[in-house]
Amino acid sequence: xxxxxxxxxxxxxxxxxxxxxxxxxxxxxxxxxxxxxxxxxxxxxxxxxxxxxxxxxxxxxxxxxxxxxxxxxxxxxxxxxxxxxxxxxxxxxxxxxxxxxxxxxxxxxxxxxxxxxxxxxxxxxxxxxxxxxxxxxxxxxxxxxxxxxxxxxxxxxxxxxxxxxxxxxxxxxxxxxxxxxxxxxxxxxxxxxxxxxxxxxxxxxxxxxxxxxxxxxxxxxxxxxxxxxxxxxxxxxxxxxxxxxxxxxxxxxxxxxxxxxxxx
Numbered sequence: 001x002x003x004x005x006x007x008x009x010x011x012x013x014x015x016x017x018x019x020x021x022x023x024x025x026x027x028x029x030x031x032x033x034x035x036x037x038x039x040x041x042x043x044x045x046x047x048x049x050x051x052x053x054x055x056x057x058x059x060x061x062x063x064x065x066x067x068x069x070x071x072x073x074x075x076x077x078x079x080x081x082x083x084x085x086x087x088x089x090x091x092x093x094x095x096x097x098x099x100x101x102x103x104x105x106x107x108x109x110x111x112x113x114x115x116x117x118x119x120x121x122x123x124x125x126x127x128x129x130x131x132x133x134x135x136x137x138x139x140x141x142x143x144x145x146x147x148x149x150x151x152x153x154x155x156x157x158x159x160x161x162x163x164x165x166x167x168x169x170x171x172x173x174x175x176x177x178x179x180x181x182x183x184x185x186x187x188x189x190x191x192x193x194x195x196x197x198x199x200x201x202x203x204x205x206x207x208x209x210x211x212x213x214x215x216x217x218x219x220x221x222x223x224x225x226x227x228x229x230x231x232x233x234x235x236x237x238x239x240x241x242x243x244x245x246x247x248x249x250x251x252x253x254x255x256x257x258x259x260x261x262x263x264x
Contacts, residue, residue, distance in 0.1 A: 112179040114154040131251040137216035137239035163205035
């Protein structure tokens with residue numbers, strides 16, 4: 001209490017000045033319409049600016065929440081898209097493919113054999129040989145899982161192989177990567193009678209059982225005859241920028257184990 005009294009005594013002149021200034025301003029604004037109007041307009045401008053700043057900050061910190069909502073909506077839409085029994089998806093009955101949204105925590109693309117780690121594992125029902133896609137197309141296949149995490153073989157891996165076809169025809173080939181250009185993969189063993197145009201869309205063929213048929217892979221960038229001159233070799237520009245991936249989706253074929261058991 002003594003410190004407060006001492007502070008007031010020490011600063012009595014300044015406090016008196018502020019008090020008189022406040023009184024003068026109040027009288028001036030109260031009895032002068034022009035000044036009163038200017039003061040109110042300035043106050044409104046200040047508070048509007050403060051409100052907009054608060055709204056912008058709140059909107060920024062709300063982006064993560066909104067992103068989660070959009071990711072979940074995309075997951076549900078893909079669940080419907082990749083399953084034939086569309087009417088039963090909302091009732092959580094068994095479907096051909098389950099879709100799980102995941103996030104990338106480690107990415108590599110500068111080696112000949114690249115792998116990517118995601119933040120979901122066995123606890124999220126992620127299994128080996130599950131397909132992984134982005135919002136634009138195929139990115140890899142799960143090859144290792146732990147309880148909390150999984151690793152998948154990137155499409156930018158020289159050991160990655162995939163059955164792929166033309167979107168608008170039934171001609172197909174084997175998709176792989178030569179380890180050179182991180183933006184392009186190669187589609188080989190395509191019959192030379194196939195009609196090919198630059199820009200044609202290449203999609204999953206559906207024969208591997210890992211991916212549903214029709215998921216985009218990329219677009220024809222160039223093509224030529226192979227050494228045997230019986231097949232075409234195509235350069236495919238990837239639909240997904242593998243250097244910039246964050247939110248992905250894991251596809252699990254619920255019938256894969258049963259189908260594979262027929263070959264045992």
